[in-house]
Amino acid sequence: MSNQQAWAAAQGELKRALSELGYPAEFACLLAKQLGSPRAIERMSAYVRRARPQKIEMIVDEMLAICADVDAWRAKKAGEAAQAGVTAWLNDPARWEEEE
Numbered sequence: 758m759s760n761q762q763a764w765a766a767a768q769g770e771l772k773r774a775l776s777e778l779g780y781p782a783e784f785a786c787l788l789a790k791q792l793g794s795p796r797a798i799e800r801m802s803a804y805v806r807r808a809r810p811q812k813i814e815m816i817v818d819e820m821l822a823i824c825a826d827v828d829a830w831r832a833k834k835a836g837e838a839a840q841a842g843v844t845a846w847l848n849d850p851a852r853w854e855e856e857e
Contacts, residue, residue, distance in 0.1 A: 767798035
């Protein structure tokens with residue numbers, strides 16, 4: 758499945774889940790845009806189907822929590838990549854030869 762197909766499928770699922778609760782499709786589009794990835798949209802759809810929130814505030818609160826999780830994951834991965842680079846540099850035998 759291409760990335761565009763994954764986006765469309767995830768957004769369609771979110772639209773269906775929210776429409777079952779009486780929310781407009783435009784709301785689903787706004788949430789999908791803010792969530793920023795098919796996986797995050799799928800998480801949101803799962804929440805809507807499981808919790809069946811009756812207030813829009815609950816949906817937005819969950820969207821913000823998912824966004825915070827994604828941001829934390831990205832920061833963690835960036836930190837791991839930076840640490841791997843520093844470790845590789847520290848353990849590079851050529852670096853030790855230059856200092857001697």
